[in-house]
Amino acid sequence: MDELISHYDDNIVISTSRLTKAFGNLVAVNDLHLQVMRGDVFGFLGPNGSGKTTTIRMLLGLIRPTAGRAVIFGMDNADQLPAILQRVGAIVETPVFYPYLSGKDNLHVVAAASGMLQGKASNRRVEEVLDIVELRRHANLAFRKYSLGMKQRLGVGAALLADPELVLLDEPTNGLDPAGVFEIRQLIQRLATLGKTIFISSHILYEIQQVCNRVAILQKGNLIKQGAVSELLQQNEQIVIRLNTVEETHQALSILQHAREEGQHWISGAHVDTDKQNKPVIRVDASRTRSAELNALLAEHRLFAAEIRPQEGNLEEIFLELTAPVTPPGAERPGMAALARETTAIFDEQGIP
Ligand SMILES: Nc1ncnc2c1ncn2[C@@H]1O[C@H](COP(=O)(O)OP(=O)(O)OP(=O)(O)O)[C@@H](O)[C@H]1O
Ligand SMILES: [Mg+2]
Numbered sequence: 001m002d003e004l005i006s007h008y009d010d011n012i013v014i015s016t017s018r019l020t021k022a023f024g025n026l027v028a029v030n031d032l033h034l035q036v037m038r039g040d041v042f043g044f045l046g047p048n049g050s051g052k053t054t055t056i057r058m059l060l061g062l063i064r065p066t067a068g069r070a071v072i073f074g075m076d077n078a079d080q081l082p083a084i085l086q087r088v089g090a091i092v093e094t095p096v097f098y099p100y101l102s103g104k105d106n107l108h109v110v111a112a113a114s115g116m117l118q119g120k121a122s123n124r125r126v127e128e129v130l131d132i133v134e135l136r137r138h139a140n141l142a143f144r145k146y147s148l149g150m151k152q153r154l155g156v157g158a159a160l161l162a163d164p165e166l167v168l169l170d171e172p173t174n175g176l177d178p179a180g181v182f183e184i185r186q187l188i189q190r191l192a193t194l195g196k197t198i199f200i201s202s203h204i205l206y207e208i209q210q211v212c213n214r215v216a217i218l219q220k221g222n223l224i225k226q227g228a229v230s231e232l233l234q235q236n237e238q239i240v241i242r243l244n245t246v247e248e249t250h251q252a253l254s255i256l257q258h259a260r261e262e263g264q265h266w267i268s269g270a271h272v273d274t275d276k277q278n279k280p281v282i283r284v285d286a287s288r289t290r291s292a293e294l295n296a297l298l299a300e301h302r303l304f305a306a307e308i309r310p311q312e313g314n315l316e317e318i319f320l321e322l323t324a325p326v327t328p329p330g331a332e333r334p335g336m337a338a339l340a341r342e343t344t345a346i347f348d349e350q351g352i353p
Contacts, residue, residue: 018068046218089159149180236313
């Protein structure tokens with residue numbers, strides 16, 4: 001039993017409880033419970049000002065929480081910070097490098113300043129890190145000539161010098177063009193294959209969706225969701241159906257409504273929308289794996305869809321749904337019958353037969 005407990009603890013890399021930070025009257029982080037497991041690529045998401053950097057600063061002991069605590073590698077960071085920091089690499093805010101020194105020499109400066117690596121060990125590690133962050137080709141170029149993406153990667157490289165188990169990156173893709181974002185994503189994947197636990201913050205949810213296995217979503221300092229990306233995305237999946245006529249669209253909507261009432265609970269909702277080409281479609285809230293069933297259901301009623309397209313969930317939409325203002329009573333989202341009525345209006349406006 002004891003062994004089980006210690007094994008369990010060993011797998012939790014970061015655990016915060018009731019972590020709170022107030023700046024005067026402003027509660028920047030409120031009652032935060034986070035759990036990051038070993039090997040996670042953990043996305044810490046939220047819009048500007050939601051408390052991401054403040055949380056990371058508390059994790060690193062750069063600021064003291066107003067209340068609550070953070071436990072990293074099983075140690076409370078209020079009293080075992082040095083032992084924790086030996087196993088953590090981080091970039092918070094843009095790291096400062098010497099502009100006239102090369103990327104490689106800058107890494108040597110950081111290694112020497114950390115005092116952890118010396119002589120040959122230091123040289124070897126600098127070379128390894130240059131490989132990991134793919135800067136070997138530019139190793140001897142002066143830092144001031146680096147592109148923003150290269151600068152960011154050098155920052156990550158500096159954080160990796162001491163071969164940390166946990167890497168904390170605060171918005172590493174900030175300000176990068178799509179190619180730079182792609183390179184950072186690849187770098188994060190590489191770090192994950194090296195067995196690192198990665199905690200990465202971003203306000204661009206789409207970027208995170210592609211590299212993280214778990215996420216926490218913050219809004220105004222409050223945690224509004226935490227969980228596996230695959231599960232979150234699954235809840236948000238849809239099947240998009242396009243029919244040939246308005247009449248068929250009406251029929252399809254009422255068939256779906258009926259099926260749901262009759263116990264087909266895999267249909268959690270349906271409404272009319274327009275697709276990217278501005279064509280009216282029915283969006284069915286259901287798992288992507290149900291496409292064939294949906295097709296069969298309509299076909300039973302002699303309705304043959306012009307198009308059926310399973311659609312992946314996306315974190316951006318989940319975030320918007322979670323943060324949407326509460327609708328006042330009497331102004332709920334219209335039911336399917338009302339939507340069927342709306343359909344006519346939408347189709348009429350667009351002059352679709
Ligand atoms: N030292 C400070 N003193 C006063 N208020 C602060 C301080 N640091 C942060 N704040 C405030 O706390 C809130 C959270 O800020 P924080 O920097 O943690 O957000 P963030 O999620 O990192 O935002 P961004 O995406 O813009 O980096 C903001 O309202 C910010 O103005
Ligand atoms: Mg920030």
